[in-house]
Amino acid sequence: MARKTLNGKEAGFPLAYGRRPLYTGRMKKIFKISGIFCLGYYTILIGRAGIRTAFASFWAATAAAFWALSRLPEKTARAFRLPALFGGAAIGVLCFRMTRAGRRKPEPGADHVVILGAHVRGTRPSRFLLYRIEAVAKYMKAEPAAVAIASGGQGDGEDISEACCIRHVLEKMGIERSRIIEEDRSVSTWQNLEYSLDIGGRDASYVIVTNRFHIYRALKTAKAVGMEHFSGLGAPSHPVFGLNYFVREIFALAKMYTRLILRQFRRKEI
Numbered sequence: 001m002a003r004k005t006l007n008g009k010e011a012g013f014p015l016a017y018g019r020r021p022l023y024t025g026r027m028k029k030i031f032k033i034s035g036i037f038c039l040g041y042y043t044i045l046i047g048r049a050g051i052r053t054a055f056a057s058f059w060a061a062t063a064a065a066f067w068a069l070s071r072l073p074e075k076t077a078r079a080f081r082l083p084a085l086f087g088g089a090a091i092g093v094l095c096f097r098m099t100r101a102g103r104r105k106p107e108p109g110a111d112h113v114v115i116l117g118a119h120v121r122g123t124r125p126s127r128f129l130l131y132r133i134e135a136v137a138k139y140m141k142a143e144p145a146a147v148a149i150a151s152g153g154q155g156d157g158e159d160i161s162e163a164c165c166i167r168h169v170l171e172k173m174g175i176e177r178s179r180i181i182e183e184d185r186s187v188s189t190w191q192n193l194e195y196s197l198d199i200g201g202r203d204a205s206y207v208i209v210t211n212r213f214h215i216y217r218a219l220k221t222a223k224a225v226g227m228e229h230f231s232g233l234g235a236p237s238h239p240v241f242g243l244n245y246f247v248r249e250i251f252a253l254a255k256m257y258t259r260l261i262l263r264q265f266r267r268k269e270i
Contacts, residue, residue: 042063045244114206114207116151116192117150120159123160125166128238129166136170139209151196167182181199207230208231213237
């Protein structure tokens with residue numbers, strides 16, 4: 001057996017400790033595997049819902065990026081080691097917080113149940129919106145004093161507002177019309193919660209209902225708009241599309257934090 005030296009040039013000494021560091025080869029394999037996964041997931045998304053699926057193009061672009069990284073020269077690839085580690089760790093912590101928030105149980109006895117709108121196909125709720133409505137109906141049957149705030153305006157391809165659609169489905173599920181308030185002006189999560197706060201008031205308590213991947217951002221937004229007494233109720237997600245929207249939430253969170261930072265700067269200038 002050859003003796004191991006610092007420069008790794010003697011016969012029998014693994015190349016991983018010499019001119020080709022082991023982590024570089026492993027990182028290239030990780031990039032290749034990640035690229036294959038992203039491309040496969042993209043194929044599944046467009047196969048199930050069409051090429052116009054929201055955020056689907058991200059997976060195709062990410063697959064191309066991983067493939068390009070796997071083809072970089074070793075010296076260049078080494079430069080991505082620390083950014084990849086720190087970036088992966090940061091995303092991992094954020095995903096943990098998002099998952100934990102989506103699993104928490106709501107506080108009982110809330111004055112209002114705010115259901116955040118989602119896409120409506122004509123007059124029928126999308127699957128994600130239906131999951132939210134079902135969660136609201138279950139909570140309101142257990143809490144007969146709670147009043148729902150159906151929040152969501154009318155978007156492209158929608159024959160009625162999201163708030164109107166939510167109300168119709170809740171009524172079919174046995175919730176009285178007198179217990180449902182429609183907020184049909186909002187077009188974003190921020191407006192959903194801001195306008196709902198205008199309806200319920202700052203002294204009221206709220207349960208915010210959306211899909212689990214969306215709960216973390218919704219709760220952060222609720223605090224930002226001025227809600228003081230609130231908790232979240234996470235509805236399930238589709239097993240195939242859930243990952244797509246979960247990753248999209250990371251970018252939406254970055255946008256939200258940027259908006260909050262800019263607001264702080266503007267206040268200081270005033």
